[in-house]
Amino acid sequence: MKEAGLFRITQAHGYILQILLAEILCTRYLPRRKNFLLRILMGGLIFLGLAVVMPNMISQYISGTFSLTVFLLSLGFWRFCCAAASQEILYGCMLALFIQNLSSNVYNLILYSMFSNPSVGTQFILSAVLMVLLYSLFYVLIVKRFVKERLDNMLNNMAWIWLIAVGIFVFFLHYLFWIYGIREVWVVYPPLILCDILGIGMALGFVELRTKNADNEKLRQLLELEKKQFEMTRSNVEFVNRNAHDLKHYIHKIQRMEAPEAEELEAVLIKVEAYESAFQTGNATLDIILTEKKMLCQQEKISFSCMADGVALEFMKELDLASLFGNSLDNAIEQERKEAVEKRYIFLKVQRNGMLVSIRIENYCEIFPEISADGLPVASSKKDAVFHGYGTKSMQYVVEKYGGNFRISREGKLFVVSMLFPMS
Numbered sequence: 001m002k003e004a005g006l007f008r009i010t011q012a013h014g015y016i017l018q019i020l021l022a023e024i025l026c027t028r029y030l031p032r033r034k035n036f037l038l039r040i041l042m043g044g045l046i047f048l049g050l051a052v053v054m055p056n057m058i059s060q061y062i063s064g065t066f067s068l069t070v071f072l073l074s075l076g077f078w079r080f081c082c083a084a085a086s087q088e089i090l091y092g093c094m095l096a097l098f099i100q101n102l103s104s105n106v107y108n109l110i111l112y113s114m115f116s117n118p119s120v121g122t123q124f125i126l127s128a129v130l131m132v133l134l135y136s137l138f139y140v141l142i143v144k145r146f147v148k149e150r151l152d153n154m155l156n157n158m159a160w161i162w163l164i165a166v167g168i169f170v171f172f173l174h175y176l177f178w179i180y181g182i183r184e185v186w187v188v189y190p191p192l193i194l195c196d197i198l199g200i201g202m203a204l205g206f207v208e209l210r211t212k213n214a215d216n217e218k219l220r221q222l223l224e225l226e227k228k229q230f231e232m233t234r235s236n237v238e239f240v241n242r243n244a245h246d247l248k249h250y251i252h253k254i255q256r257m258e259a260p261e262a263e264e265l266e267a268v269l270i271k272v273e274a275y276e277s278a279f280q281t282g283n284a285t286l287d288i289i290l291t292e293k294k295m296l297c298q299q300e301k302i303s304f305s306c307m308a309d310g311v312a313l314e315f316m317k318e319l320d321l322a323s324l325f326g327n328s329l330d331n332a333i334e335q336e337r338k339e340a341v342e343k344r345y346i347f348l349k350v351q352r353n354g355m356l357v358s359i360r361i362e363n364y365c366e367i368f369p370e371i372s373a374d375g376l377p378v379a380s381s382k383k384d385a386v387f388h389g390y391g392t393k394s395m396q397y398v399v400e401k402y403g404g405n406f407r408i409s410r411e412g413k414l415f416v417v418s419m420l421f422p423m424s
Helices: 011-027 036-059 066-081 086-114 120-146 157-179 186-256 262-276 284-300 318-336 390-401
Strands: 303-308 345-353 356-364 405-411 414-422
Touching: 011 036, 011 066, 011 086, 011 120, 036 066, 066 086, 066 157, 086 120, 086 157, 086 186, 157 186, 284 303, 284 318, 284 345, 318 345, 318 356, 318 390, 318 414, 390 405, 390 414
Parallel strands: 303 345
Antiparallel strands: 345 356, 356 414, 405 414
């Protein structure tokens, strides 16, 4: 091939821009290498040059491999620019491949079924409109949800095999259409569109499944940690209760001796008795949790009040009670630490109305957090990144386990967690 032929640009080279734009959407949230902008500039120039020359060079030996060649070159380009793992880059580029193919196949279906001898301008406008429309829809509905967060739960080996197999099948069909000269027959494109939709669905479905499994495993680990923490809390509270009881009687003995420190002992006695009888809700497990959280509120100078019918919660298992009230009050205390001391406030109410048991936990909240589509806060200041957000998920899990309803809402300056349980 002559040198001029190597740099020949045809209408087919528009694929380079299409796949590159799709890949930008799917890789924009991946971690970047140092000197990213310089890498984009240098790597982009090299990529564009090779994407023009190499397909022209290969086409003199093998026809119908243009899109495959450009796609493989783009993988190298993003590997050069991004610091993500190869699997993450391949996953993003595979998603981009399917959406580009979907846009292209919808374009060809409309073009060859509705137009006869369309002008170049008509083809360009139709292609641009469909690309902008489908890419935008893809970005809003899919990329923000599945690509923005790095995929720590990548596809398993079998899922990768299926995903790559669908991609190869798509390339193979394009190759056959090119070889047998049926690219302008519109009836061949509906099957390709279905393949693209299948590829996107498989890629997102497998990752969603893996993410759900990972969430469940983290939730299980969190529940195990909560179980151990509750056992320690119960032991500590029981130990302090016993000592408070003994100390109270010891103070009474000293008072009967009319010791000179009687007034000071009376003040100590009041504090000890207040602690010993801090909560008597009728549910021993709830009493332990509330006692621990009240002590924490006192340390943080948070006003904590409670109206709880613990007997109404007898249907709930001990560890579920500990998880539900422990997480809800921990979240409330965490929020109150951010507020001015004079505004720190938490109120808990548990009551039974007929065949329903309601729980309401409210706390002062100056700045209400953003709530996601699933009704849970999307941000947290907790330092434990491993279980970030899983405390609220654990609460939701416990409520749903007993067939209840879980809701987070805002009432003025109050952050309110409401739970409603049916009595069996």
